[in-house]
Each structure stands twice: as C-alpha cells, then as structure tokens.
Amino acid sequence: MSSALQAGPLTLSKKRPAADDDASSMEGSRGPKVAKVHPFFSNSPKEPKTTGTFQWQKPLGARGSCLHGTNLTPVCSSKVAAFDLDGTLIKPSFGKGAVKKASKGAPPAWEWWRDTVPHALEELRLEGYSIVIISNQAIKGTSLTTWKEKVGLIAATIPSVPFQIFAAVAKDEYRKPMPGMWNELTRIFKEDGIEIDRTVSFFVGDAAGRDGDFASTDRKWALNVDIPFFTPEEYFLKQPVQTKFKLDGFNVADLSQLPLFSPAHTPVIPEPRKQEIVLFVGYPGVGKSTICERYFVSKGYEHINQDTLGTRPKCVAAVEKSMQEGTSCVVDNTNRDVRTRKYYVDIARKFEVPIRCFVFTGSMELAWHNNLYRAYNLPLSSASRQEKRDLVPYLAFTSFRNSYEEPSLSEGYSEIKQVNWIFEGTEEEKKNWSMWLQIEGK
Numbered sequence: 001m002s003s004a005l006q007a008g009p010l011t012l013s014k015k016r017p018a019a020d021d022d023a024s025s026m027e028g029s030r031g032p033k034v035a036k037v038h039p040f041f042s043n044s045p046k047e048p049k050t051t052g053t054f055q056w057q058k059p060l061g062a063r064g065s066c067l068h069g070t071n072l073t074p075v076c077s078s079k080v081a082a083f084d085l086d087g088t089l090i091k092p093s094f095g096k097g098a099v100k101k102a103s104k105g106a107p108p109a110w111e112w113w114r115d116t117v118p119h120a121l122e123e124l125r126l127e128g129y130s131i132v133i134i135s136n137q138a139i140k141g142t143s144l145t146t147w148k149e150k151v152g153l154i155a156a157t158i159p160s161v162p163f164q165i166f167a168a169v170a171k172d173e174y175r176k177p178m179p180g181m182w183n184e185l186t187r188i189f190k191e192d193g194i195e196i197d198r199t200v201s202f203f204v205g206d207a208a209g210r211d212g213d214f215a216s217t218d219r220k221w222a223l224n225v226d227i228p229f230f231t232p233e234e235y236f237l238k239q240p241v242q243t244k245f246k247l248d249g250f251n252v253a254d255l256s257q258l259p260l261f262s263p264a265h266t267p268v269i270p271e272p273r274k275q276e277i278v279l280f281v282g283y284p285g286v287g288k289s290t291i292c293e294r295y296f297v298s299k300g301y302e303h304i305n306q307d308t309l310g311t312r313p314k315c316v317a318a319v320e321k322s323m324q325e326g327t328s329c330v331v332d333n334t335n336r337d338v339r340t341r342k343y344y345v346d347i348a349r350k351f352e353v354p355i356r357c358f359v360f361t362g363s364m365e366l367a368w369h370n371n372l373y374r375a376y377n378l379p380l381s382s383a384s385r386q387e388k389r390d391l392v393p394y395l396a397f398t399s400f401r402n403s404y405e406e407p408s409l410s411e412g413y414s415e416i417k418q419v420n421w422i423f424e425g426t427e428e429e430k431k432n433w434s435m436w437l438q439i440e441g442k
Contacts, residue, residue: 052152052156053072053159054071055069055070060184061172061173063170066166066174067137067165067166067168068167068184069151069167070162070164070165071158071162071163072162072163074131075130076130076189076192076193077128077129077130078196079127079197079200080129080130080196081202082132082203082227083131083132083133083203083204084133084134084135084205084206085133085134085135085165085167086135087206087232088205089113090111091110091111091112096212099111107149107150108149108150108153110150113236114236116237121158121161122160133163133164133165133166134166134176134181134205135166136167139169140169166185172376173375173376176217177218177223177224177437177438178377178439179224179225180376182224182225198226201227202222202227202228202229202235203218203225204230205221205231205232206218206231206232207219208242211244213245216245216247216248217438219247220247220438250365250369250438252433255366260419260422262417262418268417269295269296274353274354275327275328276328276348276353277323277328277329277347277348277356278301278331278355279330279331279335279341279355279413280330281360282359282360282361283366283367283400283401284367285362285367285374286361286366286370287360287362287421288360289305289332291358291360296330300327301328302318302322302327304318304319304329304331304332305331312340315331315333319347320347323347323351323353324351336403336404337403337404341357345412345413356413357413357415358418358419359417359419360418364400367397371397372391372438373432373437375390376391377433377437378429378432379429379431379432381428382425382426382429
C-alpha cells in the first residue's frame with residue numbers, strides 16, 4: 001500500500017449517518033525549511049501578480065465561477081491527493097487558530113497548518129500523486145484579488161511541487177459538497193487519457209462534521225465523489241480516526257418508502273371516464289409535471305400550467321375554456337393556499353363537474369434537493385437528452401412553505417389523493433441524485 005494512504009487512517013464506509021442542517025462554510029520534519037509567514041512586502045495589486053511558476057488559468061464553468069490555477073506543469077496521474085486549503089494546508093483566515101491579518105501595504109499573510117505540510121506534499125510528488133487543492137471561497141472584489149495573490153505566494157514556497165487548484169467562488173454546482181470541481185478535474189484527466197483510481201486517491205479537509213467543526217462539507221464532498229476521506233489531524237499528524245461526527249442536511253437515504261398514490265385503492269383516472277378538474281398542490285420539483293404527463297395528458301387531459309401561460313388569470317381562463325369544450329384538465333401549479341385553489345373550485349361548481357385534489361407530499365428539503373439535482377448534477381448522458389433547467393430560486397420554496405394551507409375536503413373536492421415521491425431513473429441518475437446536494441446560505 002502507498003505510504004500516502006498509510007500516512008493517515010481511512011474512512012472507507014459509505015454509510016451515511018442521520019442528516020440535519022448544514023452550516024455555511026468556512027511537527028517538525030526533514031526537507032527544505034519553509035517560511036511560515038511570507039516575508040516579502042509590497043503594495044497590494046489591483047490584479048494578482050504572477051508568482052514564479054504559478055499561473056491562473058481561464059476560469060471554468062458557464063459563468064466562470066470555478067477558478068483554476070496551476071503550479072509548474074502538473075502531470076495527470078491515476079492517483080490523486082486532494083486537499084482543502086484553509087484549515088487544512090494553511091491556517092484559516094478567520095475563526096479559531098486564524099493567522100494574523102497582514103498590515104496595510106503588505107502581501108497577504110498566511111502560515112502552513114503545520115510545519116509538516118510542505119514535506120508531506122513533496123513526498124506525495126515523489127510517490128507519483130497528482131496534487132489538487134479543492135477550495136470554497138465566498139469572496140469577491142479586492143478580497144478575491146488578495147486571495148489569488150496569496151495562492152501564488154504559497155506556491156512559491158514549494159517550488160518543486162506541481163499542483164492544480166480549483167476554487168468555487170459562487171453558490172452553484174462547484175461549491176462543496178456539490179461535485180462540480182471534481183467533475184472538472186476528471187474531465188481534464190480524461191482529456192489526457194487518464195482515469196482516476198478512486199481506491200488509491202483521497203481527500204483531506206477540516207469541515208468534517210466533528211464537534212467544533214463549522215461544517216461537514218468536506219466529508220460530504222468525499223462521499224459524493226467516492227474517495228476516502230481524512231481530517232488534517234488524521235492525515236498529517238497520524239491521529240486515530242474520528243468516528244464521532246454528524247452530517248447535517250437533507251439525506252435521501254432517510255426518505256420513507258411509500259406507494260406512489262395514497263389511497264391506492266381508488267383509481268387515478270375514474271372509470272367510467274367523466275369530465276373533471278384535477279388540481280395539483282405541492283412544492284416546485286416534487287414530480288408534478290411528470291405525473292401530469294404520464295397519468296393525465298396521456299389520457300387526453302389538458303395540461304394547464306402557469307409557467308407556460310404566464311399568469312393565474314390565464315390559467316383560470318384556460319380551465320373555463322376546457323369546461324366549456326367538455327374536456328378534462330389538470331391545473332399543474334403549486335396552488336399553495338385556499339384562496340388560490342378557490343378559483344378552480346368555483347369553476348367546478350359553476351359547470352357542475354367534480355374536482356379532485358392531488359397533494360404532492362415531498363418536503364421543502366426534498367424539493368430543493370431535486371432542484372439542485374436537475375439544474376446542476378444530472379449525469380452528462382442524461383443532461384444531453386434533456387432541456388437545460390435553470391435553478392429555481394430558494395425564495396420560491398420558502399414562499400410556498402410560509403403560505404401553505406393543507407387542502408381539505410371542505411373546500412369542495414370529491415377526493416384528495418396524496419402523491420408520494422419515488423425516484424425513477426437509471427442507476428447512474430440515481431447515483432447522482434443520491435449525493436449530498438447542498439449550497440449553504442442558498
């Protein structure tokens with residue numbers, strides 16, 4: 001076994017503990033002596049200076065929200081040693097153990113997390129590992145320029161160590177634990193003809209869900225990309241594996257297995273057929289349009305949807321028209337409260353047709369998870385077959401939650417049927433859907 005993997009104990013189990021809410025992110029050795037705080041002073045640049053062999057490359061992603069830099073000429077290897085930056089390779093810039101801020105006019109101050117870190121990176125280089133830094137950076141403007149300069153200064157102190165750095169600077173598919181930075185890395189390696197061996201690769205990060213940790217995003221990221229995980233203490237200091245940790249946030253493994261429709265003994269489509277209005281109620285992203293197409297539009301029901309028509313008055317008018325023409329229809333909107341639903345109940349009474357209510361039971365956490373999956377984490381094979389979906393704003397979900405009124409038969413429905421969430425897709429799609437898909441702070 002490689003000494004890199006022997007350096008710290010591994011967490012190989014992929015079983016996920018119960019989930020809660022994720023927080024937002026935040027000794028001696030042989031080898032060349034490395035300065036803990038960079039000693040050089042100069043005026044802060046408007047743009048980051050090029051430092052030695054380190055270069056910032058063209059940002060990645062449609063919005064350029066994934067920064068990409070290289071030191072020397074990194075070689076693609078099947079063995080990847082990936083590290084978080086702040087709190088793992090270097091001391092954090094804020095919080096417990098933070099490095100003292102540089103004085104005005106000085107270059108960014110930083111310190112290695114421990115003196116052993118640069119020597120460990122050199123050993124990995126000698127063992128043939130590709131060294132990669134994976135970092136979340138919620139900074140912009142002058143602060144981002146200063147941070148980019150700091151990365152160049154860090155690189156200058158390890159002049160023989162090639163590495164790549166990926167940094168997520170927006171709340172999108174690149175931000176850990178979202179797997180976007182790993183996807184870019186694997187794409188770059190594949191273009192060089194290299195397939196990463198996940199069994200001998202690993203990731204080291206301090207956001208591990210331990211008592212006192214600000215988050216669990218690093219451990220979740222390792223779970224998402226399916227590589228072993230170490231904390232800095234486990235890897236660099238060879239401390240025992242920390243088995244007590246908590247992974248906060250929504251976990252699809254916690255979903256109950258329920259039948260698609262409840263009650264199940266009544267038919268989805270009445271027999272014999274008769275004209276009716278079907279009213280959907282539920283969060284965005286819990287399967288309403290899929291159920292509508294599969295069970296109703298395929299049977300001749302008219303699909304009425306505000307995303308298509310633009311306004312509620314147009315939806316109401318479309319239902320009126322459907323009733324006048326003697327056809328059945330499905331109102332595929334969120335229909336969160338009694339007042340909104342009453343427009344359609346009144347039409348049913350006017351035309352003396354039954355109206356049934358289908359309540360989609362998926363929680364806000366599931367709906368937001370599905371939203372992230374559809375916008376950011378579809379497998380490439382699936383995304384190429386589907387129209388690109390933009391992320392629905394988080395406000396749409398909180399607005400539904402805050403205004404929701406549970407439907408009741410007293411509103412005038414002939415039946416209320418629950419629709420429970422069941423994931424339907426390929427094994428590849430289910431793998432991507434089952435990841436920890438979270439963006440802190442929304």
